[in-house]
Amino acid sequence: MATSTVEDYLKTILLKSTGDELVSMGKIAEGLGVVPGTVTTMMKNLAEQALIEHYPRQGVRLTERGRLIALNVLRKHRLIETFLVATLKMDWSEVHVEAERLEHAISDAVLDRIDALLGNPETDPHGDPIPSRQGKLDTGIYDTLATCAIDAPVRMVRVTDQSSDFLQFAERQKLIPGETIRVLTRTEVAGSVTVQLDNRQVVTLGFRQAGSIQVASAGTG
Amino acid sequence: MATSTVEDYLKTILLKSTGDELVSMGKIAEGLGVVPGTVTTMMKNLAEQALIEHYPRQGVRLTERGRLIALNVLRKHRLIETFLVATLKMDWSEVHVEAERLEHAISDAVLDRIDALLGNPETDPHGDPIPSRQGKLDTGIYDTLATCAIDAPVRMVRVTDQSSDFLQFAERQKLIPGETIRVLTRTEVAGSVTVQLDNRQVVTLGFRQAGSIQVASAGTG
DNA sequence: GCACGCATTTTGATTAGTCAAAGTATAAAT
C-alpha cells in the first residue's frame, strides 16, 4: 500500500503534468513545499516501485500504475470537497485544506457511498472534473478570462486558483462555475480584465486571476 | 499538535482506564498491537509534554490536558461511526475500522457539522456514549447479560465487543442497542447464557460475549 | 531472607521522510 506521502507525490506529479512532457523536480518540490533534494530521493523510491519513470536531470512521468493511484487520490479529494460543500454546507474556500487530509484516510468503500449520496457528480465545487472510479479524467482544454473572446457570453467552467482568499472573493462576486459572464475589456499593459456578470455587476481582475478562471462558449455543456 | 500516533496512545489509555487506577504498559501495548518497550519509550515522550503522569514500573494516568485530547479523539471516532451508519447506511460491523483512520484526519469544524447533521446524538451505533465537545463523557456502570437478573426484561444499552464477526452475528440476531430482551437461563458450568428477544426469538451466547452486552432495567432511559 | 518469575526499562538497530549544504551536469551566453 502507498503511504499518504507517496500518494501526495503521485497526485502532485499528475497535477503538474501537461501533455506527455516530463515533470521537473522543481515543480514537484514547489507543489509539495519540500526542498528539491527530498524530491530526488523520493523519485528513486517511486521509480523502484514502478510508479514513475525517472529520467535523471530531466524529470519524471507517471507509469500506468502510478497514474491510477494518483487519479484515485484526486477522485477522493474532489468528491470530499463536493461532499463538504453540498452535504455539510461548508464554504468552498475552506474545503481544499480539509480534503487534503481526508483524501488519505477515506476508504474506497466509504467513497463509493459518498459518490452515490451526491448523485455521481462530474465536477467538484471549483469546477474541477472528478476522475471516474475506472480512472478516466476529462482533460478538456478551456479558454480562460485571460484568453477568451471579448464581449461574447461565456459559461464559467472552473476556478483553478485554490487560495482561500481568492475563492472567498470569487464567491462574494458570484464568480462561480455555471454562471454566464462576458469579458468587457482586456488591457495588456495594465494587466487587467473587466467582466460583467449575469446580474450586470462588473468585476475587475488581474491577468493572473483571470487566467485561473476557465470558460466555455455559453451554449456548450 | 499531537501526531496521530500520540492521539492513538492517549485514546487507548483513556479506554483502558478504570476509576483512578494506573494503566499498565502491557495493557497499552496490547491495545495498540506494539511491544511493551515501545510503549515505555512513548510514555516518556508523553510525560514530557504533560499529557500523562508516568510512575515508572507502575503505570500511567492521563493529565487533564491528555484527557481532553483523548476525549476529542473518542468523540470523533464515535461521531464518525454514527455518521457512517446513519447517513451512509454502512453496516455497523465495518465502521470501526474506517473510523480508526478518519478520526485523525477530520477537523473540529467538519466534526461539528456532522454532529449537527446527525442531530447531536448521545451514543454511537454500538451504544457507546459520545463525549461532548466540552469533554464530558457518560461513564455509567451497567449490568451485562452475564450479570443481570434472570427473567427481568432489560433494555440493551451497548455492545462493547468490536470484532466485526460478532457484530455481524449480533445484527442478524437483532441484538442491537435499544432492543428489549430477557435472560432465560445462565449456566455457569457450561459458560452459556440464553436470552429471549422481543420477537420471541431465543439466542445462546458464551459468557464472554454475554459480558460484552450492557443492559439497563427496561424502564430506564 | 533469598530466589524466582514477570513486567518494565534500556539499548542498539531499522525505516520513512525530511533538510542543509556541498558537489555535479548541462544548456545558454559570450
Next chain:
DNA sequence: ATTTATACTTTGACTAATCAAAATGCGTGC
C-alpha cells in the same frame, strides 16, 4: 570553446516510531 547560471543529485544528519533482545526492579512464596 570556455564560462556561467541554474537545476539536479548526493551526502550526512536528524526526528518519529518501531522492534528484538538484554538488563533491571520487585512482589511472592518458601
